[in-house]
Amino acid sequence: MSGSTAISRRAFLKTGAVLGGGLIIGVHLPLGAALGVQPPEETFAPNAFLRIGSDNSITVIVNKSEMGQGVYTALPMIVAEELEVDPAVIRVEAAPVAPAYNHALWGMQVTGGSTSVRTEWERLAQAGAAARQMLTAAAAGTWQVKPAECRAENGQVIHLPTGRRLSYGRLADAASRLQPPKSVTLKGPKEQKVIGRGVKRLDTPAKVNGTAPFGLDVAVPGMLTAVVARPPVFGARAKRIREDLAEKVPGVKRILPIDAGVGVVAESLPAALKGREALEIEWDEGPLAGLDSARQRETYAEMAKKPGAVAASRGNADAALEKAAKRIDAVYTLPYLAHAPMEPLNCVASVRPDGCDIWVGTQMQTGDRDAAAKITGLPKEKISLRTMFLGGGFGRRAVPDSHFVREAVQLSKGIGKPVKVVWTREDDIHGGWYRPSSYNVLAAGLDRAGMPLAWTHRIVCQSIITGTPFEGGMLKNGIDETSVEGAADSPYEVPNFRCDYHMAPAGVPVLWWRSVGHSFTAFVKESFIDELAHAAGHDPYRYRRALLAKHPRVAGVLDLAAEKAGWGKPLPAGRGRGIAVHESFGSFIAQVAEVSVNGEGEIRVHRVVCAVDCGRFVNPEIIASQMESGVAFGLSAALHGAITFANGRVQQSNFYDYPIIRMREMPEVETHIARNGEKPGGIGEPGVPPIAPAVANALFALTGARLRTLPLTPERVREAMGKG
Amino acid sequence: MISFTVNGKRQQVNVPPDTPLLWVIREQIGLTGTKFGCGKSLCGACTVHLDGRAIRSCVTPVSAVAGKSITTIEGIPEDHPVKQAWIAEDVPQCGWCQPGQIMAATALLAENPKPDDAAIDDAMSGILCRCGTYRRIRKAIHRAAGMKGKGGTP
Numbered sequence: 001m002s003g004s005t006a007i008s009r010r011a012f013l014k015t016g017a018v019l020g021g022g023l024i025i026g027v028h029l030p031l032g033a034a035l036g037v038q039p040p041e042e043t044f045a046p047n048a049f050l051r052i053g054s055d056n057s058i059t060v061i062v063n064k065s066e067m068g069q070g071v072y073t074a075l076p077m078i079v080a081e082e083l084e085v086d087p088a089v090i091r092v093e094a095a096p097v098a099p100a101y102n103h104a105l106w107g108m109q110v111t112g113g114s115t116s117v118r119t120e121w122e123r124l125a126q127a128g129a130a131a132r133q134m135l136t137a138a139a140a141g142t143w144q145v146k147p148a149e150c151r152a153e154n155g156q157v158i159h160l161p162t163g164r165r166l167s168y169g170r171l172a173d174a175a176s177r178l179q180p181p182k183s184v185t186l187k188g189p190k191e192q193k194v195i196g197r198g199v200k201r202l203d204t205p206a207k208v209n210g211t212a213p214f215g216l217d218v219a220v221p222g223m224l225t226a227v228v229a230r231p232p233v234f235g236a237r238a239k240r241i242r243e244d245l246a247e248k249v250p251g252v253k254r255i256l257p258i259d260a261g262v263g264v265v266a267e268s269l270p271a272a273l274k275g276r277e278a279l280e281i282e283w284d285e286g287p288l289a290g291l292d293s294a295r296q297r298e299t300y301a302e303m304a305k306k307p308g309a310v311a312a313s314r315g316n317a318d319a320a321l322e323k324a325a326k327r328i329d330a331v332y333t334l335p336y337l338a339h340a341p342m343e344p345l346n347c348v349a350s351v352r353p354d355g356c357d358i359w360v361g362t363q364m365q366t367g368d369r370d371a372a373a374k375i376t377g378l379p380k381e382k383i384s385l386r387t388m389f390l391g392g393g394f395g396r397r398a399v400p401d402s403h404f405v406r407e408a409v410q411l412s413k414g415i416g417k418p419v420k421v422v423w424t425r426e427d428d429i430h431g432g433w434y435r436p437s438s439y440n441v442l443a444a445g446l447d448r449a450g451m452p453l454a455w456t457h458r459i460v461c462q463s464i465i466t467g468t469p470f471e472g473g474m475l476k477n478g479i480d481e482t483s484v485e486g487a488a489d490s491p492y493e494v495p496n497f498r499c500d501y502h503m504a505p506a507g508v509p510v511l512w513w514r515s516v517g518h519s520f521t522a523f524v525k526e527s528f529i530d531e532l533a534h535a536a537g538h539d540p541y542r543y544r545r546a547l548l549a550k551h552p553r554v555a556g557v558l559d560l561a562a563e564k565a566g567w568g569k570p571l572p573a574g575r576g577r578g579i580a581v582h583e584s585f586g587s588f589i590a591q592v593a594e595v596s597v598n599g600e601g602e603i604r605v606h607r608v609v610c611a612v613d614c615g616r617f618v619n620p621e622i623i624a625s626q627m628e629s630g631v632a633f634g635l636s637a638a639l640h641g642a643i644t645f646a647n648g649r650v651q652q653s654n655f656y657d658y659p660i661i662r663m664r665e666m667p668e669v670e671t672h673i674a675r676n677g678e679k680p681g682g683i684g685e686p687g688v689p690p691i692a693p694a695v696a697n698a699l700f701a702l703t704g705a706r707l708r709t710l711p712l713t714p715e716r717v718r719e720a721m722g723k724g
Numbered sequence: 725m726i727s728f729t730v731n732g733k734r735q736q737v738n739v740p741p742d743t744p745l746l747w748v749i750r751e752q753i754g755l756t757g758t759k760f761g762c763g764k765s766l767c768g769a770c771t772v773h774l775d776g777r778a779i780r781s782c783v784t785p786v787s788a789v790a791g792k793s794i795t796t797i798e799g800i801p802e803d804h805p806v807k808q809a810w811i812a813e814d815v816p817q818c819g820w821c822q823p824g825q826i827m828a829a830t831a832l833l834a835e836n837p838k839p840d841d842a843a844i845d846d847a848m849s850g851i852l853c854r855c856g857t858y859r860r861i862r863k864a865i866h867r868a869a870g871m872k873g874k875g876g877t878p
């Protein structure tokens with residue numbers, strides 16, 4: 001990304017003046033077929049990516065939601081590099097909803113798929129470079145000297161021969177009157193001072209002193225607070241509502257049925273909760289009234305007996321399985337999982353006859369805005385959505401049906417006042433939109449040397465993509481890409497291969513859960529390859545390595561993790577080591593986990609060595625923290641996480657029965673980053689997939705117990721150890 | 725009317741006595757640094773100090789703090805070693821759990837100025853972080869313990 005870029009080729013720059021003095025820079029990437037709408041001239045100002053004020057303020061307008069993954073730091077760093085400013089002086093502003101802020105590939109404003117740095121790098125670098133060039137030209141004009149004699153540095157332009165200096169703020173007005181440059185020169189890797197450095201997060205101070213504004217913290221004049229009595233079974237409908245007792249609860253203002261259930265609007269959250277308790281609702285429970293996890297597993301097993309839609313195939317897997325010297329069969333099952341972000345879902349909406357304001361921590365602004373327009377009947381321009389900090393997202397705040405925004409808009413419209421809808425933790429855990437459960441049937445045939453000749457993987461899993469705006473691109477021939485990703489494209493060189501898929505019946509609402517399909521396919525693929533290695537009597541690291549000749553980046557991180565973890569070196573007594581490697585979201589991650597297990601069957605993970613190849617990167621400290629975060633998130637699922645059903649009802653409800661790992665369970669995580677010039681990959685999600693198989697493989701190495709069902713609960717560990 | 729002090733300032737609220745302190749702090753007093761995560765004393769996001777001790781405000785009825793002194797995240801000085809250490813270690817990710825973590829850490833250091841890992845685990849394992857910032861929290865507590873000046877609550 002270095003050297004001179006002709007802007008007209010990929011993007012066009014728009015520049016202008018800030019009201020009250022200053023320079024603004026917008027970059028519009030011509031978007032794919034999905035959109036291609038250029039915002040009209042008058043809407044340009046709010047569509048800027050960079051604003052330099054006469055007061056020397058530098059504001060980067062970020063079109064991605066900050067949910068912990070660090071976009072409010074990494075994206076401004078890209079601008080700072082080209083603009084020649086210290087990233088610490090940059091202010092960040094959340095972008096409003098406008099086409100200019102759409103995801104460069106998906107035609108709508110959305111944060112997800114670990115794509116933010118990958119898709120925004122170019123246009124933000126161009127915005128920074130264009131501003132620097134214009135400020136430099138403005139200074140040269142002021143001094144009547146050649147621009148080549150001037151250099152931008154640390155928020156100032158310097159005239160080198162004379163040492164004269166002007167700050168960006170002083171130059172911003174003059175720069176805003178210049179024509180935007182036709183091409184900009186981006187720095188090469190050797191000239192970079194900001195990119196690649198562990199710059200401190202820009203949002204840390206506000207998150208340490210409690211002032212960072214999250215959605216749940218919003219309060220607007222006249223606002224009421226609501227909770228929703230939600231159906232006990234997915235798809236249930238309220239048949240009869242007895243509201244008189246609830247209405248008598250002091251502070252309760254209104255009981256209002258909406259799509260999501262029955263809204264209880266009150267003066268305070270405690271009043272709303274009391275009102276909800278006093279509400280008597282008779283539900284028509286609908287077709288999922290009998291939903292039961294054990295029975296669902298039987299249904300999936302039955303489906304898996306028949307061939308599914310083929311997602312990938314090469315050679316003749318069936319014939320090779322028959323001819324193989326040794327055949328290995330296994331079934332892997334994984335449960336539904338809730339995202340459980342620490343900040344429960346919420347949204348504030350204020351619907352007026354002439355407009356609607358929304359304050360929300362969301363990953364999908366455009367869809368949410370459009371949903372509000374539909375409910376209110378207002379034109380889209382009359383809906384103003386402000387993106388707040390997200391107290392965790394993990395995919396849960398990217399909902400294609402905008403349900404948590406819709407309920408606030410419906411309640412505010414119904415009552416004619418601003419309303420904040422709050423989900424309790426129980427609402428969250430019961431509330432669906434889970435990582436789908438899956439049933440995986442594996443078979444492999446080994447040759448006499450123990451190397452795989454054939455590998456088949458049949459997946460039964462609900463589809464996430466069906467019914468979303470992404471159906472067109474990600475649902476093909478009955479195959480949901482997110483159900484087979486990481487399985488159908490396994491890097492292991494096996495001459496006869498098949499991955500097929502049965503779409504399980506819809507019903508339970510399912511959603512992308514940090515790392516999506518990879519969250520289960522990595523566990524299956526990396527556990528099963530481990531099984532093959534042990535069956536062949538080979539070292540699991542070397543066995544994988546031998547099958548990765550055509551995938552140097554996968555092999556590279558595997559080697560790096562093995563080396564840093566001291567693979568093969570003796571461990572203290574009672575410890576076992578396991579390895580796993582997985583590619584997702586354009587990045588390659590290998591992890592080595594060191595575990596022990598106590599007499600109760602409780603697994604303790606002591607140390608995780610993590611090797612990352614995400615190509616060119618912005619901030620190594622954010623990569624390290626995202627690896628720690630991915631390990632923690634994946635470990636909660638590996639050791640504890642399961643949403644199960646009985647009589648149609650979710651059996652878990654809060655952190656006591658849907659635990660997430662605590663401080664004493666958190667392993668030491670060491671991150672090693674491969675340095676290369678490859679295309680940037682994602683970093684928010686790829687740390688999750690390898691940890692569960694690394695731990696399960698370590699448990700096998702330690703105890704000989706192979707667990708093929710998550711989570712690795714003490715009961716399952718004890719049972720497997722008793723057997724094995 | 726129930727009266728108590730929050731961050732040194734006298735407050736009087738007119739709410740049912742069983743109202744959880746958390747919602748009085750957030751909704752009536754308007755200090756939103758104290759967070760809600762579970763409402764059942766399971767996550768620690770709502771941790772505040774009652775006369776210097778860490779408590780879970782989501783399960784503390786406001787009547788129980790009548791005449792007492794509450795400190796929230798907003799009442800911890802910006803130059804407090806714990807806040808400084810949190811910034812130095814760049815602890816937060818999403819940030820939601822962090823006020824509770826900081827309140828638990830300041831109470832711990834007030835009681836035990838040089839906690840070892842085990843003491844930190846004991847004091848902090850009740851405060852959940854979905855983003856997995858635990859290792860940095862532990863480092864930050866060690867760093868704060870090593871700083872000059874006051875380690876405890878003001």
Ligand code: FES
Binds near residue numbers: 768770
């Ligand atoms: S909100 Fe009080 S402990 Fe979770």
Ligand code: FES
Binds near residue numbers: 068391392816817854
């Ligand atoms: S920083 Fe996100 S929950 Fe702790």
